[in-house]
Amino acid sequence: MVKMKDVAELAGVSSAAVSRYLNGGYISADKAARIKQAIELTGYVRSSQARALRTGSTKLIGVIVPKINSESVSRITAGIGQVLGHRGYQMLLANTDNAPDRELEYLDLFQNHPVDGIVLVATMITDEHRAAIASCHVPIVLIGQNVEGAACVYHDDFEAAFELGHALAGRVDGKIAYIGVTEEDRAAGYDRRRGFEAGLGAAGVVLDPELIRRGSFTLDSGYRASRELLGEVPDVSFIACATDTMAAGALRAIDEVRGMGEGIHRVSGFGDNAFLRALTGGIPTVHYGYLTSGVEATNMLLNTLDGVEGESGLKTLKLGHQLMNV
Amino acid sequence: MVKMKDVAELAGVSSAAVSRYLNGGYISADKAARIKQAIELTGYVRSSQARALRTGSTKLIGVIVPKINSESVSRITAGIGQVLGHRGYQMLLANTDNAPDRELEYLDLFQNHPVDGIVLVATMITDEHRAAIASCHVPIVLIGQNVEGAACVYHDDFEAAFELGHALAGRVDGKIAYIGVTEEDRAAGYDRRRGFEAGLGAAGVVLDPELIRRGSFTLDSGYRASRELLGEVPDVSFIACATDTMAAGALRAIDEVRGMGEGIHRVSGFGDNAFLRALTGGIPTVHYGYLTSGVEATNMLLNTLDGVEGESGLKTLKLGHQLMNV
């Protein structure tokens, strides 16, 4: 592998000159030309490892996600990747498979090590998480949760759920059920459930605690919870779910129990999944700018890292949402 | 940041001893104990950058994908990530957004630089690709295409499509149409289209060239191609698509033109998308072990890198498939 010294010798300069040429330091025009030629001739590329050791910067951003094969996460990731690519960084992806302790593990691994910054697509935030985030040696931005004391890019799940609940209250007659997710996930669990209840409440509809069930983000869990619900409470009229994926499961359950095509007007979700939209013509749901959240979070992070002027660095950013099909 | 020298001093040994302790070289029991204690006391973690510079190995695997927010790719990626995690490697993810030249770019970037190996989730393989792969300095495994002279983990798209075509020929009456993707994608474009035609042919059904259209992997393109098709040839009876995602678009188009629920029995796809399966009860499609292909490819790659005995290293592996709902 050709190294800087080789290039320097070929160009008849010192390796310091080559380094300066590469990094934009003082260099005379003729030497610059000779170096340029020497680099092209040898096909030299500088060792990012040596550079990293010397400068302490790797141009790598650690991205921690709970699950890669999910529409929302992969959209967020697409947004992150877009920005990183544009700005000369690369993405080190860590998938925790929904295990919050693996999040901590990666947080630990990353901060000591090879990354310049971290984007955490967050689900459950425990005290341990807060501690880990606070003691992080590199800048970190969270996506999806609003955590005090950390830079966050998030959506207002309470408000969105409120609006959805309020809108649905007027349109649905009969019993409304809600299938949520773990409330340890503040945004998708707690806020959505509470917001939805509050929204219904504001329209004078009470959500019967008996009709609140719990799933786990998967289509299958939405399906199972719905079957159970329909079995126990046959006259349920509408099933609201905490995610579109779960809503797809609910849809399937209703179709099975009540006949094909029955489910479409009897479920709602969150996330505005493209597949679901196309196949059903659109159930009531909330559109979040997932890609945008990835973009915004990453820009914020890189602005601090690159010391971009005019940008106030890490802060908390609430993105908007949009009610669909209500 | 505490470094090896600090640990060594605290333990009263040389840094060489600490390094040996960490890497399993000669070390006496008592020194090992002292070093262990010193490490715990200081919370020392070794700099992977310095290590990388010295050893030339980064424990990083470059993963190049055409698109991150797609079910098949994210499943493959999940499989890759699983294995990497288990075996102490990390994933450097590069998303090319379906731009084959960005694939080349990353191939170039990766091979000279910080990764120990590459997994390429391949779509179009041009001669440039072949050249880049052949001249790659680090081991590389392709997923999804069978390329002569490269290690590949792939599915037999021709055979799968043949079986699907053959099975459908007996079940469908009336005109069958096919919406494919670019034939530069040998597996998903060329092989599927040809296999499907051959399968129909073997059952005595001819696929009218007028009824072969072209889309681009997206739901929307499947929708548009189908609308066009239905407009031009109103008596089309069945639309086979090159991917489930496109089939979802076709489904929507048929529902729009002929009434809700009509599409379900009139489309087929490839890939066995979970959402589509749940929402439709299952259209004819082919199930591929996407996660498995990620797992197998990565194991193969790491086996060569780690020099695992008994494994014959990089080779080409054809995975099975399964016809669904026919």
Added chain:
DNA sequence: TATCATTGTGTAAGCGATTTCAACGACAGG
């Protein structure tokens, strides 16, 4: 003419690990 920025340049000192090398004590065999 003396003084001082300004611009270029090379030398050499690291960054923090791994690894070669020579050396050393102990102990067994001859």
Added chain:
DNA sequence: CCTGTCGTTGAAATCGCTTACACAATGATA
């Protein structure tokens, strides 16, 4: 007692790059 082997050790040489520093020119300013 000498020699060879084994297990163990630290000093020192890298790995390839960046950058502080010293030192020249050169031209501008007083």
